[in-house]
Amino acid sequence: MSKSLQAIRGMNDILPAQTPIWRYLESTFAQLLDSYGYSEIRLPILEFTDLFARGIGEGTDVVDKEMYTFLDRNEESLTLRPEGTAGCVRAVLEHGLTGGGQVQKLWYTGPMFRYEKPQKGRYRQFHQIGVEVFNQPGPDVDTELIVLTARLWKQLGLSDAVTLQLNSLGSSEARARYRDALVVYLQQRFDQLDEDSQRRLKTNPLRILDSKNAQTQALLADAPTLHDYLDDESRAHFDGLKARLDAAGIAYEINPKLVRGLDYYGRTVFEWVTDKLGAQGTVCAGGRYDGLISQFGGKPTPGVGFAMGVERLVLLLETLELVPDALSPVPHAYICAFGEAAELAALALAERLRDELPGLRLLVNAGAGSFKSQFKKADKSGARFALILGEDELAGRVVGCKPLRDDTEQQSIAWDALPERLAACLEQV
Template identity: 70%
Template sequence: MKNLQAVRGMNDILPGDSALWQYLESTVAGLLAGYGYQQIRLPIVESTELFKRSIGEVTDIVEKEMYTFADRNGDSLTLRPEGTAGCVRAMLEHGLLGGGVSHKVWYNGPMFRHERPQKGRYRQFHQIGVETFNLGGPDIDAELIILCWRLWQQLGLREAVTLELNSLGSIEDRARYRADLVEYLRARFDQLDEDSQRRLDSNPLRVLDSKNPDTQALLTDAPKLADYLNDQARAHFTGLTALLEAAGVPYVINPRLVRGLDYYGLTVFEWTTDRLGAQGTVCAGGRYDGLVEQLGGKSAPAVGFAMGIERLLLLIQTLEQVPAELSRQVDVYLVTLGDQAALAGVQLAEQLRDALPGLRLLVHCGGGSFKSQFKKADKSGALYALILGEEEAARRQVGLKPLRAEGEQLTLEWDALAAQLQSLI
């Protein structure tokens, strides 16, 4: 029989890797809680129409990358390719945006796009997304960016990331700019790469972030979106940069930054790195004030971002910023010898877990000789072994032996053991 394997581009997260995932996720969750954000949990599958209406039917995501299928009722469903659309749908469906009440929410989980798998880019990938609603000023845009800046500090990544900023202006600004950009590019149509030629009619702003060097050279003399912004859009962007400067967050303005989703307007931003080769964006987002109304609600300002977990983990590993304590999954390994010792070991282990909730205690299971158990204790990476034989169990005593440092084995009373471990670990 053919060996069963994971679907191409969809990877297992093995036990040896999960500690780093948990570290990143818990660090982000703690930071967001400190800024007053609450978690929202969203379905993985949504109506296909949701993504067509939000992302845009002529985007690469909708045209080529979505996992779409008909269910047993004949309804067209899609594995979510991104989280913002589903979050807006949930806020609308549950009536959370009425009365101008502001909301700050976040979510995490898998997203799905049928792309060519490569390092840092997968068909099932994971994101942490942050969204805010009914807050229209540049102050909330700045808060999201400052929040990221603080996260990079906590993860040890600040020196490896760059903040790129741009403003897409209003719908009217983009319409005027689009007309002039298309006129400029159409006069040079034969010099464009194939993808840019295709996008010229459907989504011309995406030509700006073409990866083709010849197309990029051609754009040097193209019209600049910044010249088309209205006064309100200019004021919003100026307010944002002033707030970032006040907070000490460095940035560069990238006039060709447009993002790949149709719903963005005004602020867009990306955190990029040059340490991961071609996959340089680790976090990106922007303002999408028109999306709530586009999906059937009353107009409501909104802004958010998403960060790619796999790419952030890759960057943490590349920069050797993995916390040393993550390499150890076990603090203490309990070895028992004899049936009565095994029974007493269960009692002792639970007593320790009551006294030291954070203790990572592994109780040996499966029997075996004293020597074989000790080999497994050493292989576990534990700092200490607890040794419980029949005589120790009868006296309610236990041996405490260092496994990673010099030191003699101690014999302790059960009631003294928790305090001793707390002082050592």
């Protein structure tokens, strides 16, 4: 196939066979968030590049290596969003949604873009469902977000497949003190670090903590820990979160090396991870970013949120064979029409049935065809009933109703009685 007719590497089509599970995930999540009082916000895919450089942080892999950035016709630098939080914060600021201390509980979904090496569970265009809460500074809202995700896992049947990992990054001052101590420790062992960690030691030393290099991880075993540098307020916040999770019966692991890849996080950070997907084990991650709005020029405003990867959740459900049956509902009925007059009558009949039975899934044969070929298409569609219109049926103002999934005899039903009789038949299935 010509390269011009292929999708861009790492940007995948979601074909009709898979869209039902996507709709199932999105609708399940939307209903859950609605029950918790969250409101949907819809955000642009493109933002000014500076938004991400300031928000995510210079020196991060996302900003330095992974963003899709270009100049538009006005010579302004624009970027396809690599994540959703920065754009949501921009919208909140631009429209004054947190003025006067107003609490906002928002969610969004859509595609994100990062120039990464495509592999199973990691793509260059990927989809996230994100949640952000503003003007709620306490550990209670951190707890709510985690409890909310735990409820989602329960609804999806994933509770035993995921593990919650927690950490606290403390205040910016605490992180600065810890960063200095970590740099001193690692500088003394510089030659033993992998090449990527040597680079990060100068640009973003905390990111070394989640290095995948075994030798670097061995060096970190005796390194200073962030918990030793936490300020009292952050420690109390973290203790409050753990106490609430204990009360809610949510199991967790403390991971002192959990730092997240975006610079705006502080205090609480968390990840839901699985060992069922190989290297791409994080299915949901988030934390606090109390300084981000002020970093963008707004008044200091508490913020906390998370994002989950839709592709990874789909992959996890498929891997564990937890995709519900009948996500792709089959038609209830298929209208077979024989002759031009019957074809015209079939269109009118179909619309009348759709008016009177709003939940009816109904297909009308297209392209004419013989009795045998139309019945073959009706059967292949998976429909439960074939509704038959021919010259005799038109003359008698009846419709033939033939069950396709059992040996029940065909019935002739008067046009006026068809909606009621069809509804009764569907209730019995």
